[in-house]
Every structure is written in structure tokens, then in C-alpha cells.
Amino acid sequence: MTDSQAPEQFLTPEESAEVDRAMLTARDRFSARVSIYSLRALKQIGQQQEVPIEALQAETITNWVEQDPTLQPEQGFDSNFKRFFSRLVISSLKPLKQIAVEREMAIETLTPAQVITWFEKEAKLRIEQGSDATFLKQ
Numbered sequence: 001m002t003d004s005q006a007p008e009q010f011l012t013p014e015e016s017a018e019v020d021r022a023m024l025t026a027r028d029r030f031s032a033r034v035s036i037y038s039l040r041a042l043k044q045i046g047q048q049q050e051v052p053i054e055a056l057q058a059e060t061i062t063n064w065v066e067q068d069p070t071l072q073p074e075q076g077f078d079s080n081f082k083r084f085f086s087r088l089v090i091s092s093l094k095p096l097k098q099i100a101v102e103r104e105m106a107i108e109t110l111t112p113a114q115v116i117t118w119f120e121k122e123a124k125l126r127i128e129q130g131s132d133a134t135f136l137k138q
Contacts, residue, residue, distance in 0.1 A: 010037045010070070015112050022116050024123055031095070032119040036112045038092030041068070043108055053107040054097065062086040095119075 011019070011033055019032050042053045045064045049056065065086040071077040077085075099118045100107045 011112075018112065018116055022120050024116075024119055028119050028123050032116050034088050035092045035095055035115050035119070038089040039096055039107070039110060039112070039115060041065070041089055042093070042096070046108060053093075056093075058086075058090050061090050065089060095122075 015036055016033070019029050019036070022029065022032065024032060041064065042056065042061070045056055045061060046053045048064075049060060062083075065071065065082055071082055071085065095118065096107050096110065096115070099110055099114060102118070103110070103114065
């Protein structure tokens, strides 16, 4: 977590505002938010496991989400939500890998601004191609 981020927040207020300012549909804003949170979580997992994000296994990610203090039952998050959220974090690896490849950098070095810019670019491409696919549709 960053210093300006309370434990119960998925994004900082600045990150939320940046996503809100982006030229994105509601679905793409949701995907961008999930990807930014996932990037933060994946960085933490990678640091704890001492491996690059690209090397993280789905089971490791799922176990981390299960233990995430921001997702505990006393805060209203049950095991069904944790499984769902684990799948979202794992699914976020796909666009994060694409962003990293396009920028020729490691996932760990990506910023929320770069993630948002990529989602804007992809949304524009979908509009130009007449497609409405998102990374969550697989």
C-alpha cells in the first residue's frame, strides 16, 4: 500500500480521479481500476515471494488474496468474493503483460498512468474496429 492509501481502499483518491478523467466506458474504467489494484497487489506478492510478477503462479496469487487484510470477512468480504477477486487479479496479468511488452519494461515498473493510457488506447482501437471486446471477456 502507498502511504496515501488507507488499507480499506483499492485505489488512492488520485488514482480514482485519474481513471474517472480517462476517456473510457464504465466497463473499461472498471477494468482499469482492477488492473491498477492488481498491479499493486502483484508487486507485493512478487516482493514477498522474491520473484518477478511474470513468474507468479495462480495458486500463489489466490493464496495472497485469501490473506489480504483489506478483504477480510469482518469487512464484508466472504470466500466467494475472494475467489471472484482472485480470478480478476489473475486475469489482470494479461493486459499488464501486454502493457509491459509494448513499453519494453517489466510489469513491476509499470505505473497506474501507463495502465490507464493503455486502456484508453485499446478502447480507441475497439471503437475504430467496431469491436467491444475487453480483457475480462475470454
